Structure formats: structure tokens, C-alpha cells
Amino acid sequence: MEEIRVEVVFATAQEQRLVTVTLPTPATVMEAISMSALAERFPAENFDELQAGIWGHPVDRSHILSDGDRVEIYRPLELDPREARRRLAQAGRTMGGGSTE
Secondary structure: OOEEEEEEEEEOOOOEEEEEEEEEOOOEHHHHHHHHOHHHHOOOOOHHHOEEEEOOEEEOOOOEOOOOOEEEEEOOOOOOHHHHHHHHHHOOEOOOOOEOO
């Protein structure tokens, strides 16, 4: 039986976790997330409703994984990045924290 190793990552504002799991092929994104046990580590999050992706590209949870894939679980943005930049500009600041003067 062939196996693959994938990373599963999830982050909150306070904490980031990366778990490496080994799965028999073929394996899906859903199976990797389940095997990672991240849902148990972050019980306040509803992992069934969060978007998943591989290397920054959203995918369906039935997507078949390849060896070395990085499964990412995305939380909803608290603030759209464009809105954050607009608010900083109104306050006379930039994303880098410097002054616009």
C-alpha cells in the first residue's frame, strides 16, 4: 500500500499549528483534515464550514492529495484588506506602520 505525507495547517490570530500526517493513497483533503485532529485542538472553530485549499488555491474537500501537499484551512477574514488599508490611510498611517508625511 502506497502512502503520502502531507502538511495540514490552521491559524488563529493567537496561534498557528502545522501537523504532518501520513495517509494511504488515494487520500482526500477531508481525510487529511480529519487525521490532523486540528478540529479537536481548536474546538471553537467549525471546521466543516471553513474553506480548505492546497498551497493557497481553494479546493473541494474531495480533492485527491499528492505527496508533499500543504492543506490549508482558511478562516473568514475579520476585515477586508482593502478596508484595512483605507482605515489606515484615513488615520495617516500605512500598512508598514510608518507615517504618510
